[in-house]
Amino acid sequence: MTAYLIRRLLLIIPTFLGITIMAFTITRFVPGGPIERMIAEARMQKTGLSSTRPLAGDQTQPLSEEQIQELKKYYGFDKPILVSYFFWLGKVLTGDLGVSTRYYDPVWDMIRDRIPISLYFGSISLLLVYGVCIPLGITKAIRHKTQFDNISSIIVFIGYAIPGWVVGVLLLIIFASQWEIFPLGGFVSDDFQDMTVFGKVWDLILHTILPLIAYMVGSFTVMTFLMKNTLMDHLASDYVRTAIAKGLSFESAVFRHALRNSLIPMATHFGNNISLILMGSFLIEKVFNINGMGLLGYESVVERDYPVVMGILVISSFLFMVGNILSDICVAIVDPRVTFE
Amino acid sequence: MNQGDILRVDNLVTSFDTEFGRLRAVDQVSFTLGKGRTLGVVGESGCGKSVTALSIMRLLPKPSGVIESGEIRFHGEDITKISNVEMRRIRGKKISMIFQEPMTALNPVHKIGKQIQEVFQLHFPEMGKQETMQNVVRSLKDVGIPDPEKRINEYPHQISGGMRQRVMIAMALACRPDILIADEPTTALDVTIQAQILELMDRLKKEINMSVIFITHDLGVIADICDDVLVMYAGNVVETAPVFSLFEDPKHPYTQGLLSSIPRLETPRKTRLPIIEGMVPSIQELPQGCRFQNRCPDVMEICRAQSPEMTVVGQDHSARCYLYSNP
Secondary structure: OHHHHHHHHHHHHHHHHHHHHHHHHHHHHOOOOHHHHHHHHHHHHHHOOOOOOOOOOOOOOOOOHHHHHHHHHHHOOOOOHHHHHHHHHHHHHOOOOOEOOOOOOEHHHHHHHHHHHHHHHHHHHHHHHHHHHHHHHHHHHHOOOOHHHHHHHHHHHHHHHOOHHHHHHHHHHHHHHHOOOOOOOOOOOOOHHHOOHHHHHHHHHHHHHHHHHHHHHHHHHHHHHHHHHHHHHHHOOHHHHHHHHHOOOHHHHHHHHHHHHHHHHHHHHHHHHHHHHHHOOHHHHHHHOOOOHHHHHHHHHHOOOHHHHHHHHHHHHHHHHHHHHHHHHHHHHHOOOOOOO | OOOOEEEEEEEEEEEEEEOOEEEEEEEEEEEEEEOOOEEEEEOOOOOOHHHHHHHHHOOOOOOOEEEEEEEEEEOOEEOOOOOHHHHHHHEOOOEEEEOOOHHHHOOOOOOHHHHHHHHHHHHOOOOOHHHHHHHHHHHHHHOOOOOHHHHOOOOHHHOOHHHHHHHHHHHHHOOOOOEEEEEOOOOOOOHHHHHHHHHHHHHHHHHHOOEEEEEEOOHHHHHHHOOEEEEEEOOEEEEEEEHHHHHHOOOOHHHHHHHHOOOOOOOOOOOOOOOOOOOOOOHHHOOOOOOOHHHOOOOOOHHHOOOOOEEEEEOOEEEEOOOOOOO
């Protein structure tokens, strides 16, 4: 077990190098970067245009060649890719993710501010997904093809067919704009600081419900049907028949025998869900104007803020790999046939 | 019902609701099982032997399988009529069952000891923890599992197929049942293990003085361990007899065909083995009259017109054939 875990942890290193080299190289070749933005900004100042987008046919170069070279040097673009990659990696290993090219804030500070928000939504939706999908899946499997099963399937599939952020928009239109039950967005209200403790909690809850629904909609369906279908497979299995032949009631056979076997695929998903949940979903965060990791990642890609892109990638790929190992451990806990050797 | 009979099945009809409508997998099956006797049920795949067994246990797949009519009298009581709760007290305690596939019949995520222990907990809830564990170890010892104290902490995947079938037998016999239904218990095992398991079942049967319903398609096994035989074809019983008279003097053309298609030591080499021509009719399209008519070498006019009834042809020996009865 220990030997296996050490081996898996060591395997993180080459995987991590692979992911980051790929991403780093891509950032070099994608058009539009900090230098281009500088040029655009300079041009804007010169011409007084309000748009940062250069007009077609506008070929005037506002910066001199020396200035551009200086900028390239500043951002490390003058060196070959591998050299600047290892320079960046060396800094990452000392815990320095660099400085945002847009806000000039340390990347780590920017990410650290967002983590609690993503963690908040992530852990609640993880709890709810497992807490609701497992019982719902069990009920649907036992009452297969009854009215309850059919109706809940329709609802769940509609939810699956609509992307989470569209659900978010719909929810906002109906419950925040039409009926004004919930706030339009944000993580807390503007006057949050002046509220009583109870008021703060209530405010937070009101701001949480709609985004949470949007977050859960997709994985909810997958997990419910994963639970239902695996349980149905196991209900038809020989060992459940053996259990009933022993004298167990059908219900006891489900809960004592079939259930644990059906949790194995659920456990496989667990680790992946952890990394997904911490990283949030940028589209949903955009819709609800929540400053989570997802939104940060989205904006940094759009604005070509490469240090932030790379910083988020470092953290998310690391989480993803740790999540995979966690999944394996979860599976080993529920399935005795799986051993680490 | 005779004094010595422990189980009596009368005109059992079991049907399945399928996309082709309601189909009778078991049609008018009747037989009796004497105390301490072993009844062999033989027939081709799909002839209704397993469905008969599952009907007795009331383990038919729900909701498609139903006992349509007929009686199953266990100690004189019709168990098709009793409540589910009462049936649960019979299952595993009075009537037990073992299955064909020892590889999948045990729960892969529970230890062997726990799976056997569950039987005692269910049927003897007053039994203390220590006593239960002693009984678990004893029941594993009874079926010839070495090191039972160690085995109880192992998982099914850690032991061989033969050992697993022994565990299944230990589980089925834990409460010393009156009847053991064995549904092809040795089919999935190799021949040496098969012989060991048969020997074990025979020994335990005598020790506990229980009755056994042994389902198989292997006539050799029937000859080996059974007292009485029930031959089934396409959902019907076609012949029933004590094992000796069945092998000595088979009456129904189907039984005759089955017996003559067994290779024997005295048959000269390179002769063709006799076979029964044709295929079993599927239960969706049963012919009018006798179900064996399309394969029967002695088929007559009457066989195509109406179905024969069971006719007494000797001591405890009946066959469903017009060769022995006048309609």
